[in-house]
Amino acid sequence: MALNGVKRETAANRFFQISVWVMLASGYLAIAGSGALDIPSVLVTGAALLLRALVLAGVVKLNIPERAPGIASLVYILFFPIDYHYLSRDLIQSTIHLILFLAVVKILTASSSRDHLFLGVIAFLQILSAAMFSLSLSFFFFLVAFLVSAIASMTSGEIRSSSAGRRMATAASARLPRKLMWLTAILTTGVLLLTGGLFLILPRTARAAFERFARPGDRVTGFSREVTLGQMGELRKPSRAVMHVYFDPGPPRKHFYWRGVALSEFNGWKWYNSPEPPKLLQARQDILTLVDDDQLRRSGGPRINYEVVLHTRPSEALFVAGLAERMRVPNSLVWLTEGGGLRVPFNDDTNYRYSVYSYFGGPDAQDFLGYTRLPEQVRNYNLLLPPVDRRILDLAKRLTSGHQDDLSRARAVESHLLTQYAYSLAPLEKEADDPLAHFLFERRKGHCEYFASAMAVMLRASWIPARVVTGFNQGANNPLTGLHVVRASDAHAWVEAWIPGRGWTVFDPTPGNLDEGRDLMSRMSMWMDAVDVFWQEWVIGYDLDRQLTLAFRIGQSSREKLTLPHLGQWWKRVRESMRVQGPVVSPRLGWLLVPAALAAVALLLARQYRRRLLRRAARGEITPSEAALLYRRFLAMLRKRGVVRGVSATPIEFAKSIASPALAGPAMEFTLAYNELRYAGRLEASARMAELLDRIERTP
Amino acid sequence: MRRRLFLAAAAVSAACSRLPKRVLVPVPPEAVGEWRRSAMETHDPAGAPPDAARLKPEQWVRAAYVNGQRSIGVSAFGFSSDASAFELQQRWNRGGGDVTYQRKSIFVVCNSPTEPTAALIEFIRMLEKSWP
Structure with missing residues (x-):
């Protein structure tokens, strides 16, 4: 204006x-x-x-x-x-x-x-x-x-x-x-x-709509009782999250894998298990115990509790990290398969949740002293060799000769594959009669199941029982959500070999596998994942349970924060913070100061506004509507001096009613000037109002 | 004195590094002439026949070869030294129609419920060319 x-x-x-x-x-x-x-x-x-x-x-x-x-x-x-x-x-x-x-x-x-x-x-x-x-x-x-x-x-x-x-x-x-x-x-x-x-x-409505319109292929991730060479490369291409994991108290420090299915039979181009009746696990009070008492009594080595949300059920398999000791699943029917895999049949739920308590310690030789050789049937099952190229057997012989024990032989084969071959997700340019020989002696690059197959076959050729395991690499922790995210691109195959004195031991002959996931795209995908989790948790999955949980959490939080014990603890923490940190303001104390600072700023701004108004009034620049603000200021000054305006009194009546001779004159003058400015629009009256206000303020 | 000790240690070290490496029994060939390998398995050497068990073999591998309805069984014992394998070659009781041979630290014995000794000898000649 x-x-x-x-x-x-x-x-x-x-x-x-x-x-x-x-x-x-x-x-x-x-x-x-x-x-x-x-x-x-x-x-x-x-x-x-x-x-x-x-x-x-x-x-x-x-x-x-x-x-x-x-x-x-x-x-x-x-x-x-x-x-x-x-x-x-x-x-x-x-x-x-x-x-x-x-x-x-x-x-x-x-x-x-x-x-x-x-x-x-x-x-x-x-x-x-x-x-x-x-x-x-x-x-x-x-x-x-x-x-x-x-x-x-x-x-x-x-x-x-x-x-x-x-x-x-x-x-x-x-x-x-x-x-x-x-x-x-x-x-x-x-x-x-x-x-x-x-x-x-x-x-x-959203979940039903998504399930109705989603293409079937979008939900298939592809872990079953067989893996064909070349299949894993296709699985690794999409990067959508397969599962999210919450670790309590935190993820293991050393590298780990999500073990799914162990496959022991190989026909030259496919790993599989012959159908065998699985062992039905019995839950006690909803808890499955997966190991014997000796393992449960074992001390040393970290144990971590984690909850897995499996978004798409790639197969009936459940994926576990470490040596799963106890487990809680929402189904009563859980099968333990050959090779130690876990399956939940007849269930294709999305967002399937289960909790696991796992041991993440290393192999302890003491535990295997009396168990240096596998039972003959299991041993021979994991030594089965299909007709393979003679060069593979010769290579195995060359790599393992000069080594005294199975562990050093296995490491020699692993080391050879890690250092002499390259990782590639590209599919084969043409179909090979013997894919493994083609990988080892011609192409010399491939993806994880080629490496795992080559190692398992060479170990078997050296009479070391070995099997291929499919599952996922450890994935990455998303700092934005605090959840561990495992993607389809983490799909992986590795080798378990029976080493006397150590039991089934993990070997990963695939090069360049551990450093993946640290690139720019991966970091960007963390943001995408956080948004996706937020969407899944708070929009798609925002059902009545969530609403009640949230309401309970808010209620509990506010109730807790307003109770005397909580306030007492809070004050104690503040005092400790001040005592420990001395003159340095702690972040917690800093947050206490924020409201105080804001209030101080508000007071300062109000004071500045009043001064500015008076300055503008002195210059004759205020509008008639702003005259009311000056009149309110006038009333506040008189109120401090014990003179209160009656509800029904007009400004003139109020000015006449003032008994104090020191205040009566200036008050009447101010009221007249106010009426001139407010109702007659005489702007020059504002300067007089400012001057009179100053005089009234100085009057004791 | 210190020099002698050093020389002695070096000599021991060199001697140890030249100890014979344990040789594994190679995987039996998939085919021997017209015979095809139909099965292969390992066994605990502690359960080997008495003649072999006495010499403490480190490996015991068995394979089966078939040609139509005919079959031949092959057992191989791996030892930590050539001498043990040679010893077993000398001592093996061939009363059951077994045909044997020894190469380095590995001793091989073949027998068959269907084949006469002449056919076994023919088979073992072919086998010996490629294995172990």
């Missing part, structure tokens, strides 16, 4: 700017509260928001040259590789730094509508990131603040843009912010009702 040729902000514009700031602040507090940001990011972004608030309050004026933001952004983009390689050493962290820096630049320089739209997008990304990082109750409060401010921004932004150039008369209305607040509240309620409805309906 322009009055007296002086450019002024409209009420809508001011409301809009404040709403955008609240959006940004709620997004910032949400992501900072999740603990995902490092200290420099928290401080720099917080400082930028504070500075923006001061600019909005008129306390500080920023004169940033037009070119400066562009140059600063360019410089930071050049700095990005340095941050990635030497400072953060993490792609996600350095990308967050980049985005926050660009956000800081935009926060400090935003002026146009497009800039504010950009700020809105940044705030949305912050709240989205916080949704993935944060599990605390505080997130919901920030989310509500964000939602309210976002709607307020949209409504006031619309008024702002439509009034631009036309200077609407309503823009100056003092009631406009109140109306906007009401509109915001109504829209927020509508949005919440709509999304609440969607979240109730979607979970009951």
Whole structure:
């Protein structure tokens, strides 16, 4: 609104700017509260928001040259590789730094509508990131603040843009912010009702829709009782998550595999097991015990509990890591197959959950002292050799000659395959009569089941019982979700060989297998996985159970946090934090200071606003509607001095009623000036009002 | 004194490194003339026939060859030294119509419920050319 040729902000514009700031602040507090940001990011972004608030309050004026933001952004983009390689050493962290820096630049320089739209997008990304990082109750409060401010921004932004150039008369209305607040509240309620409805309906329809329209091939991952050479390469190509695992207390430190099926028979191009009646396992109180008492009594070596969610059932097989000692599955029918594999028949549930308690210690020679030779039947079963190329037998003989025991022979074969052959997912260019000989002597590259088959065959040719095991490589921990994710591309085949004194021992002759999953694509896929998990858990799988769980968690959290014992513990932790850390502010204490700092900033802003109003009044620049604010200030001053205005008294009646001679004169003068400005529109009266207010304030 | 000790240790080390390596019985050939291998298995050497068990073989491998309805059984015993295999070649009781041969540390014996000795000798001549 322009009055007296002086450019002024409209009420809508001011409301809009404040709403955008609240959006940004709620997004910032949400992501900072999740603990995902490092200290420099928290401080720099917080400082930028504070500075923006001061600019909005008129306390500080920023004169940033037009070119400066562009140059600063360019410089930071050049700095990005340095941050990635030497400072953060993490792609996600350095990308967050980049985005926050660009956000800081935009926060400090935003002026146009497009800039504010950009700020809105940044705030949305912050709240989205916080949704993935944060599990605390505080997130919901920030989310509500964000939602309210976002709607307020949209409504006031619309008024702002439509009034631009036309200077609407309503823009100056003092009631406009109140109306906007009401509109915001109504829209927020509508949005919440709509999304609440969607979240109730979607979970009951989406799964059915997906299952109806999904192509059958999308759900087949392909682990069964046989593996054909070349099949695993095809399995490894898609990178969709096959299972997610929650480890308690954390994943094993050493490399491990998800063991599925052990295959002992080979016909030259296919590994398989002849159908044998499996052993039915009996659960006791829903718990299956998979090992003997000696193993259960075994001390030493870590034991880890983990829960597996198998998204697609590749076969009837269950995948376990380490030596599974105990297991809880939702089915009563579990089969133990030849080779120690576990199968749950007649069940093709997606998102199949089971818990396992596994031993991750190494082989202990003491345990196998009395068991140096396999039973003859099992031994010969795992020594079966199909007709193979004579060169394979000769190679096995050459590699194992000069070694005194089976372990060193097996390691010699493994080492040869690891070092003399290359890994490749490419399929064979043409069909080979003997795929194994073609791999070993002509192509010299292939994928895991070629390596595993070659090793198993050469070990058998050296009279070492061996079998091929299929399953998955260990996968990767996703720091965004805290879950271990195993993908179809982790599908793997390796070898188990019977070594006297050690039992069935794992050998992995496939080169370049352990370093996979650390590339850029893998890191990006972590984000995709986090989004997918969020979608699966909180949208597709957001059923009544989840809703009740969430409600219970929120209720419990709030109840716990408001109980005296909890508050006592909290205060104890604060004191300990202060005692231990001395003058350095701990992160926990830092979070306590945030509300205090915000309150202080609010008080400072209010004080600054009053001073600014008085300065403008002294210059005769205030509007008639702002005269009411000065009158309220006048009433507050008198109230402090014991003079209270009656409910029914008009301003003039109130001024006449003042008994104190020191206050009566200035009060009457102020009231007359107020009436002139408020109702007659005489702007010059405002300077007199400011002067009289100053005089009244100085009156004891 | 120290020099002598060093020389003695070096001599012992060299002698140990030249100890004969344990030779494994190679996988029996898939075909011997018109005979096809139909089965192959290993057995615990401790359960070997008394003549062989006395010499403590390290390996005992058995294979079966068929040609139509005719069949021949082959057993091979792997020893840690050539002398033991030779000893068994000398001592093996051939009363049951067994035909044997020895090469290095491996002793091989063939017998058949269907074939006469002449046919076994013919078979073993062919086998000896490629195995072990």
